[in-house]
Amino acid sequence: MVWKTPYFSYTVGELPKGCQMCVRGEKLVLFTTGVCPRNCFYCPLSPWRREDVVYANERSVKRIDDVIEEAALQEALGAGVTGGDPLARLDRTVGYIRLLKERFGERFHIHLYTTGALATENALRKLHDAGLDEIRFHPDLFNPNSRLFNVEIENIKNAFDFDWDIGGEIPSIPGQLDRMKWYAEFLDNLGAKFLNINELEFSETNLRNLLDRGYRPISDESSAIKGSLELGLRLxxxxxxxxxxSYHLCTARLKDAVQLRNRLKRMAGKAAKPYMETTEDGTLRFGIAKYGNLDELYRFLVEEAEVPAGWLFINREKGRIEMPEEVAVELAGAVEGDVRFFIVEEYPTWDRLEVERIPLP
Ligand code: SF4
Known part of the structure; x- marks a missing residue:
């Protein structure tokens, strides 16, 4: 029986543990390198992510502590290690897995995505010894005559020498049902646990390639590719x-509406200052005042406008004074001159990406 989950995705059998935690926003997304031995036509990575860079969620990692800080901010209970191919920088990836296990304990669940091209017996042993719980292979399935594909397929067999959860993870590419069935049978014969199928999506990077091959989005508002979801369901x-x-068909809607929002909500709980309100979408909402001289404005607000100092925060980096939304609304109606008031909404991420700014009259 194919089940529709409450997260806009579909399953057969039990959801892999990594997915169960991911939909609840409990997984740190750890990108250990953009380097990859492949060049898939559907690769969604932006050019700057194709470099040898490290990210923890959206945070660019400059030092190892950034990873720990980001996991703590999110109150993460596990991590999904991704890339590129994390095995292209094996020692770094193994180091991060060890670090996370040491810092957050054995139960911190870690899954990893790889092409399989570099998954030698030795590499797999290092990952296993570091404590990796679940491994997901994405071989060059739609390019079966390539040398790399044959290497990947041989390497996947090595993974069954170790005690961890093994599965596949591939995109649902319209017209490729037979290849997808082949891979499902291959994994099943080896005794794998699951196969995850991702609804194919446009990104800025793969747009040209997908259009050239005749793929089209389902609507002007969606990045999902026509026919991909239906094909996944057939599989x-x-x-x-x-x-x-077991199967999990992960939809574009799940990633946007559920996984990201739940992760943001977990982070918002930790990141919110007392004057910030956490919205349903996991963003932080509050008021701000902009003026050339922040110290002068602060003095004016406290001494002349009699706003309690505890309600105000001078954010010098962003050149503004932050405050509860209601205070900004009230001040906007009362203060004259060059001071400008706004309500802003920001992601609770390390870079505090602003998603909305409403000027107050
Ligand atoms: S294996 Fe993944 S990261 Fe590498 S090129 Fe293909 S889609 Fe991109």
């Missing part, structure tokens, strides 16, 4: 009849 129905794998 799940077939897989349920013909294999004993």
């Amino acid at each position: 799940l129905e077939w897989g349920e009849e013909n294999t004993s794998l």
Whole structure:
């Protein structure tokens, strides 16, 4: 039976543990390198993410402590290690897995995505010894005559020498049902646990490639590719009849509406200052005042306008004074001159990306 989950995705059997935690926003997304031995036509990575860079969620990692700080801010209970191919920088990836396990304990669940191209017996042993709980392979399935594909397929077999959860993770590419079935049978015969299918999506980077191959979005408002979800569902129905794998069809909507929002909500709880309100979407909402001389404005607000100092915060980096929304609304109606008041909404991420700014009259 194919089930629709409460997260706008579909399953056959049990959801992999990594996915269960991801939809609840409990997983840190740890990008250990953009380097990858492949060049898939559907690769969604932006050019700057294709470099040898490290990110913890949206935070660019400059020192190892950044990873720990980000995981703590999110109150993460696990991590999904991704790239590029994290095995292209094996020692770094193994180092991060060890660090997270040491810092947050054995139960901090870590899963990792890899092409399989570099998954030698030795590399897999290092990952296993570091404490990796779950490994997901994404071989060059739609390019079966390539040398790399054959290497990847041989390497995947090595993973079954270790005690961890093993699965596949591939995009649902319209027209490729037979290849997807082949991979499902291959994994099933080896005794893998699951196969995850991702609804194919446009990104700025893969847009040209996908359009050239005739793929189209389902609507002007969506980045999802027409036919990808339906094909994924056909695979799940077939897989349920013909294999004993679990399946999860992860939709574009799940990633936007559920996974990101839940992660933001977890972070917002920790990041919110007393004058900030946490919204349903996990953003932080508060008022700000802008003026050339922040110290002068602060003195004026406290001494002349009699705003309690505890309600105000001078944010010099962003050149503004922050305050509760209601205070900004009240002051905007009362203060004359060059001071400008706004209500802002920001992501609770390390870079505090602003998503809305409403000027107050
Ligand atoms: S394997 Fe993944 S990261 Fe590498 S090129 Fe393909 S889609 Fe991009």
